[in-house]
Amino acid sequence: MMVKARCWKFGDNIPSDLITPITIIFKGYEYIAQHVLERVRPEFPKLLKKGDIIVAGKNWACSSGRTTAPKGLKIAGVGLVIAESFSRTFFRNASEVGLPILECPGVTAKVNDGDVLEVDVTTGVIKNLTSGETIQATPPPPFQIELIKHGGLLKYLEEKGLPTNV
């Protein structure tokens, strides 16, 4: 699975409270998608193009483990999130809603805002087409790839039934 797009860079410890704040999470996903991350970068939801990549620092989406964060990003059009590290709830919820994510220690030093990246989501190979550099992210666990391929946990269960062994 390949993703090729420009990236939007964010810092360390961006909490779910700033990705999908309490003031927007009860207004439906169309509204959430229009306002996702605007508290950090007001232009983000307006200028985001379908498939764009987020590159973030450590502990992305800490604080409350709300599914609205990955789901809001996905519905807004984000194609992939790469971070130095994720909160475990975001890691889990992103896979469950079918949003590809990659953990890549050191990525923020090698990517600038606006760089164009070409990424193999299953192997974790990141090509920075702007700088020419190749970066290796941690390859995701097989169960996570399965969830992403099916488009999330609900479709996975629909198509494969209840897993007994994963």
Place this chain on the structure above:
Amino acid sequence: MNMVEKILAKASGKKEVVPGEIVIADVDVIVMHDFGTHLVSNVFDKETKYTEIPNPDKVVIVIDHWFSPAAEDSATILRDIRAWAKKHGIKHLYDGGSGICHYVMFEEGFVRPGMVVVGTDSHTTCYGAFGAFGTGVGNQSHASLGLVFGKGWFRVPKTIKVQIDGELPKGTNMRDVVQHVIGVMGEDGAVYKAVEFAGSFVDSCSVLDRFTLPLMSVEMGAKTGFIQPDDKVIEFIKQRTNKPFELYYNDPDVEYESVHYFDVSKLGPQIGCPPTVGNTKSIEDVPRVTINQAVIGGCAGAKIEDFRLAAEILRGRKVHPEVRLLIIPGSRQIYMQAAREGLLDLFFEAGANIFPPSCGTCQTVNMGAQAAGEVMIATLPRNFPGRTGSPQASVYLASPMTVAASAIEGRITDPREFLGR
């Protein structure tokens, strides 16, 4: 195996599990707060083909963020939650003003050692204080694996040990300890991991004082926190339920990814400074910032013990005229106990306002919001920008004693200045 690995092995029908392995485990209790129930019920109704919840008695719903809705949109959400629970036969619904979901869980005897507990709230990590495995999972998990199949998927976590020894000096308490530990470990110091808390300090604490450790372990990124259950835990559980339970303990030869040692015998008050929980400083290193609001409440600071500590400082004193002190007991039992002990009168006479049992200002939806530029000091578990109103407001995290002392002085104040005065 350790306690968590044994519980996950038992719940997934395996003899043994190893860190990194993904298991499908039986879930014993699902706890959902109001926000979570709203989001999960929407997924269940609109995104799945499931129509029934086969075991509604395993589900506990607590309306804890909205103790009473302030506007029509939230009233509508709550109306729909109640109707959804009724439709699916969920009897354990605790309505607004019952308290914080985790407090209701342990007070009403829903949690017992050996259980697997999942919840919509990230602080579901707290159940390791009672010999159980607890963790927060997302809306899709709840709406399918959890509610329909009574299961959850879990990657067996690696475990790190936090050993805390020593006896606390006067003027400091559990909140200072946990704030200090998170500061040293870092807010991502335990991401995906289980954190075991042990040591002479932990042993000496009451079960509910200990509860704050696994609860706050999520603020280091942990999947869960736990403490070996001792006689105090067994006694605590037996006082609240007569249902049977199974105790799991570490094997003697368990290995840890890392072990971290803390001695708290000289620890002074600790402050979690903006903008993250892990930005901990000793109070001596924090400027005496002027505050507008002080809050004693939230899952990390709404127990009767917390209010007793605050009362030690506030007894016979007045809240600064330019400070709003908000008191939010964590449950109805705690509210009643605080009333019986005269604490509510004491707080009220000091100038505080008393609010119904709830999450209070944590995820501000019906009280205590901050405007841009305002400063709050609070016992809340979190201080991330935008959780309590304006992202341009700031929140300092501290113990109930430090919050009380700061409320009196109108600026961040060391509670030891009041002790022995």
